Amino acid sequence: MGSQIVIAIDGYSSCGKSTLAKALAKELNFIYVDSGAMYRAVALYFLRNQIDPNNHTQVISALNNIHLNFHSRDYESHITLNDEEVSAEIRLMPVSETVSAVAAIKEVRREMVKQQQRMGRSKNIVMDGRDIGTAVFPNAPIKIFMTADPKIRAERRLKELLPKNPEITLEEIFENLAHRDYQDTTRLESPLVRAQDAIILDNTDLTQQEQLLFALSIVEPYLKNK
Ligand code: CDP
Numbered sequence: 001m002g003s004q005i006v007i008a009i010d011g012y013s014s015c016g017k018s019t020l021a022k023a024l025a026k027e028l029n030f031i032y033v034d035s036g037a038m039y040r041a042v043a044l045y046f047l048r049n050q051i052d053p054n055n056h057t058q059v060i061s062a063l064n065n066i067h068l069n070f071h072s073r074d075y076e077s078h079i080t081l082n083d084e085e086v087s088a089e090i091r092l093m094p095v096s097e098t099v100s101a102v103a104a105i106k107e108v109r110r111e112m113v114k115q116q117q118r119m120g121r122s123k124n125i126v127m128d129g130r131d132i133g134t135a136v137f138p139n140a141p142i143k144i145f146m147t148a149d150p151k152i153r154a155e156r157r158l159k160e161l162l163p164k165n166p167e168i169t170l171e172e173i174f175e176n177l178a179h180r181d182y183q184d185t186t187r188l189e190s191p192l193v194r195a196q197d198a199i200i201l202d203n204t205d206l207t208q209q210e211q212l213l214f215a216l217s218i219v220e221p222y223l224k225n226k
Helices: 017-028 035-048 056-064 093-103 106-122 132-136 150-164 170-186 208-224
Strands: 006-011 031-034 068-073 076-081 125-129 142-147 199-202
Touching: 006 017, 006 132, 017 031, 017 125, 017 142, 017 208, 031 035, 031 068, 031 076, 031 106, 035 056, 035 068, 035 076, 035 093, 035 106, 035 125, 056 106, 093 106, 093 170, 106 125, 106 132, 125 132, 132 142, 142 208, 150 170, 199 208
Parallel strands: 006 125, 006 142, 031 125, 142 199
Antiparallel strands: 068 076
16 A cells, blocks of 8 residues: 655644644544654553663563554544553653653664554554654655744643643743753654754744644645645
C-alpha cells in the first residue's frame, strides 16, 4: 500500500501543536495522531514499574510489555496503555517531569517511530511531535514548525491543567517547559530541530482560528494541486 498524505507538526512544548493538529484533522477529515501521548504513556509505564532508563535490559523488556492504542473520538485522541485508558494521567506532572528523559532513549524512539510510520502508511494523518518532519516522515509534503513566547506557553498550559490540578503553579509549569525544551533540543537521538522545509508558525499573538487559517492557507493549495 502506498503512503498517504502526512501533515507533520513539530515544535516546542506547549505551543499549541495538538490544538492545531486536531483542528486541521477535523477540517480535512484526516486522522489526528498525538505522538507525544505515546512517549508519555511509555514514561508512565516506566514510572509505575520503576524502570531505570539507563538499564538496557530493563528498557528492552519494558518495551516488549508495552502495548499502546489510540481511540479517536470527536477528534480527541485517547490512548490506552495495555488496554487501560491513561489519557488523563499522562498529562500530570509526574509524567511531564520524566517523559523527556524516557523519550531520549534510542530503543524507545526506534519502537515509537516504527509504530508511527505504520499509522501513516494506510491513512491520511496529521501527526504532532518533535521529530515528525525530520525523522518519522522526512518526506511529508506539509511540515509546520510551531513556536510561541515561553511565558504565553506556560500561561496556556496553566489554564489547561488547573481544573484537574488546583495546586499547580505557573512557575512549576514554566520550569518544566523550559527543562523539556532543553532536553528535547540537546538529546543525541533525533533532537527537536526545524526541518529545513518546515514553515514556521509563531502563534504568540494568534487565536486558534487564526492559526488554523494560516495552516489551511498552506495545506489547501497543496491538496488542490495533487
Ligand atoms: O503537549 P506538550 O507539548 O507538552 O508535549 P507532548 O507533545 O505531549 O510531548 C511530551 C514529550 O514527549 C516531549 O517533551 C518530548 O520529550 C517527547 N516527544 C518526543 O520526543 N518526540 C515526539 N515525536 C513527541 C514527543
